[in-house]
Amino acid sequence: MNDSTSQEKCSDCPAMIDKECTVGDMVKLSSYRPGEKGTIMQVCGTPEFRLRLMEMGFVRGTEVKVIKYAPLSDPMEFVIKGYHITLRRDQAGDIMMARPEKAA
Amino acid sequence: MDEKIVLALAGNPNAGKTTLFNALTGARQHVGNWPGVTVEKKEGTLKHSNREIHVVDLPGTYSLTAYSLEEIIARNFIVEGSPEIVLDVVDASNLERNLYLSVQLLEMGAKVVMALNMIDVAEGRKIRVDHSRLEELLSIPVIPTNGKKGVGISELLDRAVHEVEYSNDKPRSIIQYGTEIEEELSKVEEKLDRMIFRLGKLSNRWIAVKLLEGDSEIAKKLDGLEGRDRILAQVEQSRRHLTDIFADSPEILFTDARYGFISGAIKQSVHVETADRVHLSENIDKVLTNRVLGPVILLAVLYSVYLFTFQGSEPLVDSFETFFKWLGNLVSDAMPEGMLRSLIVSGIIDGVGGVLGFTPLIAFMFLAIAILEDTGYMARIAFMLDRVLRGFGLHGASMLALMVSGGIAGGCAVPGIMATRTMKEPKERLVTILVAPLMNCGAKLPVYALLIGAFFPGGKAQIMFLLTIVSWAMALTAAKIIRSTVLSGPSAPFVLELPPYRIPTLRGLLIHTWERTWMYVKKAGTVILAVSIIIWAMMTFPSLPAEQAKSFDQRISKLSSEFLALPTAHELFKTEGDLEDFEAFRKQLADGKAKDAENQKPEFLALAQALGYESKKLKIDDSRKAAMAQLADSYTRYAEEKNSLENEKQSAGLKHTLGGRIGVALEYVFKPMGFDWRTNVALVGGFAAKEVVVSTLGTAYSMGEVNRKEAVSLAERLKTEPGWNPLLALTLIVFVMLYNPCFTTLVVIGRESGKWRWSLFAMVYTTTLAYCMAFLVHSVGSLLKLGV
Numbered sequence: 001m002n003d004s005t006s007q008e009k010c011s012d013c014p015a016m017i018d019k020e021c022t023v024g025d026m027v028k029l030s031s032y033r034p035g036e037k038g039t040i041m042q043v044c045g046t047p048e049f050r051l052r053l054m055e056m057g058f059v060r061g062t063e064v065k066v067i068k069y070a071p072l073s074d075p076m077e078f079v080i081k082g083y084h085i086t087l088r089r090d091q092a093g094d095i096m097m098a099r100p101e102k103a104a
Numbered sequence: 105m106d107e108k109i110v111l112a113l114a115g116n117p118n119a120g121k122t123t124l125f126n127a128l129t130g131a132r133q134h135v136g137n138w139p140g141v142t143v144e145k146k147e148g149t150l151k152h153s154n155r156e157i158h159v160v161d162l163p164g165t166y167s168l169t170a171y172s173l174e175e176i177i178a179r180n181f182i183v184e185g186s187p188e189i190v191l192d193v194v195d196a197s198n199l200e201r202n203l204y205l206s207v208q209l210l211e212m213g214a215k216v217v218m219a220l221n222m223i224d225v226a227e228g229r230k231i232r233v234d235h236s237r238l239e240e241l242l243s244i245p246v247i248p249t250n251g252k253k254g255v256g257i258s259e260l261l262d263r264a265v266h267e268v269e270y271s272n273d274k275p276r277s278i279i280q281y282g283t284e285i286e287e288e289l290s291k292v293e294e295k296l297d298r299m300i301f302r303l304g305k306l307s308n309r310w311i312a313v314k315l316l317e318g319d320s321e322i323a324k325k326l327d328g329l330e331g332r333d334r335i336l337a338q339v340e341q342s343r344r345h346l347t348d349i350f351a352d353s354p355e356i357l358f359t360d361a362r363y364g365f366i367s368g369a370i371k372q373s374v375h376v377e378t379a380d381r382v383h384l385s386e387n388i389d390k391v392l393t394n395r396v397l398g399p400v401i402l403l404a405v406l407y408s409v410y411l412f413t414f415q416g417s418e419p420l421v422d423s424f425e426t427f428f429k430w431l432g433n434l435v436s437d438a439m440p441e442g443m444l445r446s447l448i449v450s451g452i453i454d455g456v457g458g459v460l461g462f463t464p465l466i467a468f469m470f471l472a473i474a475i476l477e478d479t480g481y482m483a484r485i486a487f488m489l490d491r492v493l494r495g496f497g498l499h500g501a502s503m504l505a506l507m508v509s510g511g512i513a514g515g516c517a518v519p520g521i522m523a524t525r526t527m528k529e530p531k532e533r534l535v536t537i538l539v540a541p542l543m544n545c546g547a548k549l550p551v552y553a554l555l556i557g558a559f560f561p562g563g564k565a566q567i568m569f570l571l572t573i574v575s576w577a578m579a580l581t582a583a584k585i586i587r588s589t590v591l592s593g594p595s596a597p598f599v600l601e602l603p604p605y606r607i608p609t610l611r612g613l614l615i616h617t618w619e620r621t622w623m624y625v626k627k628a629g630t631v632i633l634a635v636s637i638i639i640w641a642m643m644t645f646p647s648l649p650a651e652q653a654k655s656f657d658q659r660i661s662k663l664s665s666e667f668l669a670l671p672t673a674h675e676l677f678k679t680e681g682d683l684e685d686f687e688a689f690r691k692q693l694a695d696g697k698a699k700d701a702e703n704q705k706p707e708f709l710a711l712a713q714a715l716g717y718e719s720k721k722l723k724i725d726d727s728r729k730a731a732m733a734q735l736a737d738s739y740t741r742y743a744e745e746k747n748s749l750e751n752e753k754q755s756a757g758l759k760h761t762l763g764g765r766i767g768v769a770l771e772y773v774f775k776p777m778g779f780d781w782r783t784n785v786a787l788v789g790g791f792a793a794k795e796v797v798v799s800t801l802g803t804a805y806s807m808g809e810v811n812r813k814e815a816v817s818l819a820e821r822l823k824t825e826p827g828w829n830p831l832l833a834l835t836l837i838v839f840v841m842l843y844n845p846c847f848t849t850l851v852v853i854g855r856e857s858g859k860w861r862w863s864l865f866a867m868v869y870t871t872t873l874a875y876c877m878a879f880l881v882h883s884v885g886s887l888l889k890l891g892v
Binding site for chain 2: 045047048049050051052053054055056057059060062067068069070071072073074075077081082083084085086087088091
């Protein structure tokens with residue numbers, strides 16, 4: 001999904017991975033539907049936010065599964081490294097993922 | 105005996121650290137604060153193999169970066185408190201993320217023993233952890249434990265003591281970060297070694313890692329040391345170098361590498377049989393956080409917390425009230441009338457009793473909150489409500505702070521404000537701090553309970569529910585306004601773990617409830633006692649000038665002699681002493697405890713009967729009935745006049761006191777709401793602590809009584825007091841809900857926000873809001889003639 005929004009995101013991504021980020025086939029975690037899972041390619045956002053997320057286990061190559069949306073569709077609930085965590089939709093938008101697959 | 109061992113308990117939130125702490129120390133624990141900050145510090149001692157072990161419970165954290173105050177506290181204790189050993193509690197069913205903290209502890213060079221906790225949960229999920237393999241990989245003792253059942257505790261302590269006694273301090277470099285990073289690390293480490301820099305027992309390698317991660321807290325430790333500039337220059341150069349090579353910042357590289365190491369360790373030591381199995385907890389969540397059912401259940405849960413708190417605690421609250429009433433009567437009877445009795449009965453027993461009487465209610469509420477926290481439902485509340493709270497410029501984590509402050513009526517803004525420490529974004533945190541005092545804290549409950557009990561006896565739970573909605577609406581509106589004016593800006597990240605549902609241990613719940621309730625009682629026992637005495641003094645001194653008191657007395661005795669001068673009265677009451685005897689008898693009758701009725705003169709009995717008192721012991725005497733009826737008429741008239749004169753005297757006396765004068769002065773301000781000076785004095789007392797509002801009202805009204813035995817409960821008194829009606833009660837409730845935070849809260853606001861002007865801001869805005877809302881309620885109510 002080499003769309004314009006992911007490019008926009010990358011232009012202010014402090015991770016200095018602009019080139020990588022625009023490489024096709026990456027989608028935002030926020031576009032995942034409940035029951036879908038996939039692998040983290042890159043975490044964007046402010047340095048502090050990135051570090052916090054990575055400490056909680058959102059590191060490259062980790063599998064994330066979307067469990068559900070909150071009653072008002074936001075925030076979202078995920079399983080990562082065997083535990084459940086919730087992030088807001090716009091924060092999940094800072095996590096670039098491989099294309100989703102249906103979880104078993 | 106050998107020296108005491110200091111053992112620090114570290115671990116992630118939700119890893120069962122508290123349960124393990126309780127299992128280790130039992131009842132021998134002490135709760136305090138970390139020096140200089142208001143984060144809770146739990147300590148306890150135990151004896152094992154003839155060594156005394158002092159356990160310090162560190163705040164639960166996910167990491168040891170300088171992200172939150174908890175992390176800094178935990179880290180500083182390991183660095184500066186120099187514990188002999190760190191006990192790392194990890195959740196065996198959630199090992200990977202838990203090991204992130206463990207790896208950092210190892211990097212620091214601390215002696216670590218690992219409790220592989222909740223091993224039963226892991227086994228239940230078919231997660232097999234090879235703990236001896238993990239022991240090899242991490243080169244620290246790893247012991248499977250079950251904190252709930254106390255499994256593995258003894259072995260854990262054996263290994264810990266053994267480790268303290270026999271193992272050497274060995275610098276650990278369990279993670280190799282790869283050639284490029286290692287090269288830069290050794291450059292920094294070498295410079296540190298050369299300046300003979302040491303930080304506690306910690307390895308310079310760890311310092312080098314932290315410096316390369318750009319940790320400003322650690323960089324500060326170098327301040328004032330020779331060679332600091334050279335080191336920081338090297339750090340700066342290395343960071344730039346690494347950033348250029350890896351196209352990412354060094355702290356991210358380190359995090360990546362740590363998780364890389366952990367992944368490897370997990371692969372070698374953990375075997376999961378069924379990876380995608382849906383656990384019980386997830387099935388529960390399918391219902392509890394369901395899009396439709398979730399919010400309905402949420403409301404039902406909140407509502408049942410009220411029912412539990414109010415109806416569950418009712419018998420206990422009643423018996424507490426009875427006890428304090430009994431105590432007051434006991435002291436009244438035992439002591440001669442005078443200043444000291446007034447101080448003890450009206451000042452101390454009424455004041456403290458009024459607050460302590462609500463202790464069961466507070467305890468039930470804390471128990472309910474502890475259940476929500478320990479089961480894991482509290483996090484779901486934040487999950488479901490974040491979208492709503494965000495709309496008001498708050499944060500999902502604000503939920504917890506607001507809940508503790510009294511989101512479910514009965515919390516306290518002080519721990520609530522402290523709970524905001526987990527919030528990183530300063531603006532959202534500050535807004536949460538500023539609106540937290542608007543919630544219905546435990547100290548406001550006695551006021552509500554009193555007024556609801558007196559004026560809305562039919563709908564206690566319903567009115568409380570309504571008040572909760574009102575306080576939320578006020579807090580959210582205030583938050584929105586503050587966030588779009590004084591503190592505008594974008595919202596902060598929301599990263600929240602949803603722990604698996606757990607059945608809480610009874611012991612854990614009770615300890616939790618007991619600690620919080622005890623804090624409340626301590627506050628009531630100390631601050632409130634002092635404030636009660638001050639308020640009593642304010643309402644006693646200066647007393648009425650002698651001439652004025654004398655003139656009242658003269659008018660009263662004139663009334664008596666006029667009554668006695670009546671021919672019918674004179675026949676029965678020869679002297680004023682007879683009249684006093686009869687009055688005492690009549691009061692006993694009114695209380696329903698006229699035990700010596702048969703010893704009274706038959707005329708007294710007849711008159712009492714004519715006055716309408718009924719008793720088997722009152723014999724009917726038809727011949728005198730007409731005369732007695734006439735006498736009863738005159739007596740009633742006399743008694744009423746005398747009573748109103750006495751009330752006038754007391755009123756004048758109270759108004760003359762300092763408190764009365766302030767109250768009277770405020771009558772102009774509160775005229776639109778219809779608060780009289782007694783209410784105003786109570787509100788002034790509430791500036792110190794909201795608990796005082798009820799006790800001051802109590803003091804104000806009980807002091808107006810001639811005889812304590814005749815004193816009806818405050819609620820009954822207010823009901824019959826002219827000027828009081830449901831509308832006034834509601835107006836007062838709204839005012840008390842919103843006005844000025846208590847003194848303690850103001851101090852905490854100042855300390856937590858770091859600026860005293862925020863305390864001042866909170867004072868001004870809340871009181872203004874309270875005044876406007878009370879005015880609105882009273883005006884609308886009067887206009888629509890509701891509750892008047």
